[in-house]
Amino acid sequence: MHKFIPYVFKSLWRHRARTLLTVSGTAVALLVFCFIGAVQQGLLALTSGDDAGRTLIVFQENRFCPQSSRLPQDYAGDIKKLSGVADVVPIKVFTNNCRASLDAIVFQGMEPEKLRAWRDLDLRSGDWASFSTQDDAALVGADVASRRGLSVGDKFTIGDVSVVVRGVFQSATAAQNNLIFTQLEFLQRARGASDVGTVTQLEVHLNDTADPETIAKQIDQAFRAGPVGTTTRTKGMFQADTLADLAELIGFVHWLGYACVGLVLSLVATTTVMAVQDRIKEHAVLQTVGLRPLRVFGLVLTESLLLSTLGGVLGVVGSMLLLSLTGMSIAAEGVTIAFEPSLALAIQGVSVAVVVGVLAGVAPGWQASRTEIVSALRHA
């Protein structure tokens, strides 16, 4: 069969405009498929995993946007006394856009030592000392830095918040690469003194043996009669609730992923059917020369497979490059979903292209292999 591969390539090249259109159409469809897969992976990463289930987020009761949640910072001390709590991290969140946005900037103000202890940040440039000692210092996620063209020493202002970049970091948690960390007190004062002593949320880290649900209930119970009521959920649940509308949209968008697969199937199948109809006589000649019907079937299937796989690989490589270079994310209410390109997604994309290529070639291949030679030779 491999001896006929040059014939297959030459046949595809013979109708290069058609081949090019099919390959490019397949590439675009697979590019969209991978974008959808990447945002789904980003959402899944936020709502699952150990950190999502073993860390609690305390938020002001019945509040959603970070700007509207104002918890007393001293709640942290009370929560830390609870059995099973390892540490409590007060966080002030500021975002320039509470609605869903592809370019929302999210600041998180944290005490430097807590930031270093509870975030897996790998500084690619800058240093921790400058960040800890300078009030308006900021550590910028690699994706934000890339999108906004920021580097160490740059000053920039979003809304009322002006900061100086003192480090650019990379995190294994993709969503964090879209955040900007500042000192807690700086962010509390940045928009007027009224926020001093309040935080947006408290992040509660638990001991290995603690039951998250029980402690969440204890926290909410403790502050029920306090000045500000709380809603405590696991980090995963908090992020799922915060992104509920967006998650629903992403859930719907995954149907578009299936539509992309269907599109590739119909595109490649149409091209293959056309190729077979164009070459009814040629296939009959090949059979006359001695090609078995199964080999004719194989030739058609190979053509279909090549078209789909070539387009698929182009689309997947293109999407992986775009996603890696642009560090795209979508944020809502201060929570960021990173578009996460991954090897698994790339393999899934190429696999889809391969399977679709095979499926698209089955019917035309069967038709070509079952054609009666004599009647096909009479074909114009």
Add this chain to the structure above:
Amino acid sequence: MSLVEVSNVTKEYANGEETIRPLDGVSLTIEQGDYVSLMGASGSGKSTLLNLIAGIDRATSGEIVVADTDITKLSRGKLADWRAAHIGYIFQTHNLIPVLTAYENVELPLLLLPMSAAERRKRVEIALEAVDLTSRATHYPRQMSGGQEQRVGIARAIVANPTVVVADEPTGSLDDETTEQILQLLERVNNELGMTLLMVTHDADAGSRAKRRIRLERSRLIENGKELQTATLRTA
């Protein structure tokens, strides 16, 4: 035993409610090294008989034995393998593969046979030399004249050294001069290479060049003015 034995072959096909029977109980033998021309009016069934012998069509009944193989009993796959090894087919309209060069078209049947690349190259070069087209080896069909295309078709038919070469109106689409060249070439294939040749033609002049001239009239095969005797079915 003859190289080709066609015994009591009938071919029927349906055309709407009507049953067409172009061949009805036809029998024929061809010996090794024969050059047979098969002539007859349009619709007489001569191409049908040629296609049955070449194994690209199926007889409704009867037996066709070529080089000791009853090809009517072979499956589609086995029949394809058999064609690759035993049949060289020359078409009226050349039917070269347009995306392949002359060399690649000639090489095509050899790709189906167990053969090294070096052996394939040697055989293709010999076949192209036999049809005097070595200089056109890298040319595509669109870059050649009708006569040159037909010579490539002949090279493709003989390259695997088949048991029988069949030609269906090989000069039907050519001018007089080119027709003469092709007929001379076919004579060389028979005389110099010793290949058995069965040619269907409606051209009496072309047919007269063959060693045996047979006419097919209403399923009766007539050679030298006499009807060929119906052979007894070997399986009967």
